[in-house]
Amino acid sequence: ETGVTQSPTHLIKTRGQQVTLRCSSQSGHNTVSWYQQALGQGPQFIFQYYREEENGRGNFPPRFSGLQFPNYSSELNVNALELDDSALYLCASSPGTRFYEQYFGPGTRLTVT
Amino acid sequence: DAKTTQPNSMESNEEEPVHLPCNHSTISGTDYIHWYRQLPSQGPEYVIHGLTSNVNNRMASLAIAEDRKSSTLILHRATLRDAAVYYCILRDEHTSGTYKYIFGTGTRLKVLA
Numbered sequence: 454e455t456g457v458t459q460s461p462t463h464l465i466k467t468r469g470q471q472v473t474l475r476c477s478s479q480s481g482h483n484t485v486s487w488y489q490q491a492l493g494q495g496p497q498f499i500f501q502y503y504r505e506e507e508n509g510r511g512n513f514p515p516r517f518s519g520l521q522f523p524n525y526s527s528e529l530n531v532n533a534l535e536l537d538d539s540a541l542y543l544c545a546s547s548p549g550t551r552f553y554e555q556y557f558g559p560g561t562r563l564t565v566t
Numbered sequence: 567d568a569k570t571t572q573p574n575s576m577e578s579n580e581e582e583p584v585h586l587p588c589n590h591s592t593i594s595g596t597d598y599i600h601w602y603r604q605l606p607s608q609g610p611e612y613v614i615h616g617l618t619s620n621v622n623n624r625m626a627s628l629a630i631a632e633d634r635k636s637s638t639l640i641l642h643r644a645t646l647r648d649a650a651v652y653y654c655i656l657r658d659e660h661t662s663g664t665y666k667y668i669f670g671t672g673t674r675l676k677v678l679a
Contacts, residue, residue: 457609486667495653495669496610511666543609552600552657552667557609 455480457546457558465564466534474529474561478546485527486555487519488543496543502527503550531563539565568592568658570670577676578644586639586673588654593634600655601628601639603648604672610653613639649677 458477466472478485484503488496501509502521516532525546531538541562545555571589578584590599598617602610614621614628616637621628627640641648651672659665 488669495651495672497669498667509665509667545609552655553598553612553615555612557611559607559609 457544457556459542459544459558459561461561462559463562463564465566468534468536468565470534471530471532472534472563474531474542474544474563476527476529476544476546476558478525478527478544479556482546482548482556483525484547484550485521485525486545486547487527487529488545489513489538490541490543490560491537492540499529501550508550534565536565539563568594568597568656568668570654570656570668572652572654572670572673574671575674575676577678578641579678580646581643584641584644584648584675586641586652586675587636588639588670589636590654590656591635593656594659595634597657597659599628599630599634599637601626601652602655603650603652605650613652644675644677646677646679649675651675 460475486501487499490496498511499513505521518530521527541560543560545557547554598615600615601613603613604610614626616628629638651674653672654670656668657665658668
């Protein structure tokens with residue numbers, strides 16, 4: 454059984470650009486959550502998608518948007534990148550919306566210069 | 567917003583028990599307390615969760631205070647592989663019915679051989 458995978462592993466972007474990060478959920482999982490983890494900090498919840506609908510969101514501006522596809526994979530889009538967006542972006546999938554069933558991927562390291 | 571408070575770091579000798587505390591005085595009556603840990607260069611992984619009663623699993627035990635405003639994660643015999651950042655996590659529910667997950671700053675556990 455394949456776990457949660459994320460692509461790309463690393464990414465460097467320039468301030469003002471747009472970026473798309475991708476997440477493939479574990480087989481049988483219909484829920485995907487995204488988190489931002491700045492260096493030395495705990496993960497910050499961005500949003501959660503359950504069966505293609507957003508059903509939870511943290512304190513992130515609208516330039517952070519997402520999408521979940523019919524196969525339950527997901528994308529995180531960030532527009533108008535800022536230097537503070539530099540972080541590890543973690544994706545977690547689960548078979549439902551219960552938090553304790555979340556399995557995390559290894560993350561995408563985004564650097565904004 | 568809900569909030570969790572944890573010590574920044576703790577040390578333990580190998581094969582000894584470790585008690586990792588978390589303060590969550592803002593917890594609501596129906597919220598579970600979750601613990602995840604993050605090993606170096608990996609995404610977080612599930613450790614344990616509970617509501618009111620103490621909980622045990624193969625990885626750890628969770629002791630929850632009677633007023634639920636604090637909890638303690640107990641590793642009965644720490645090994646070098648338990649060196650990680652341990653996060654205590656709550657769910658913060660909005661009046662709209664949506665919610666977000668709140669990670670604390672985490673406790674970095676160092677295990678000494």
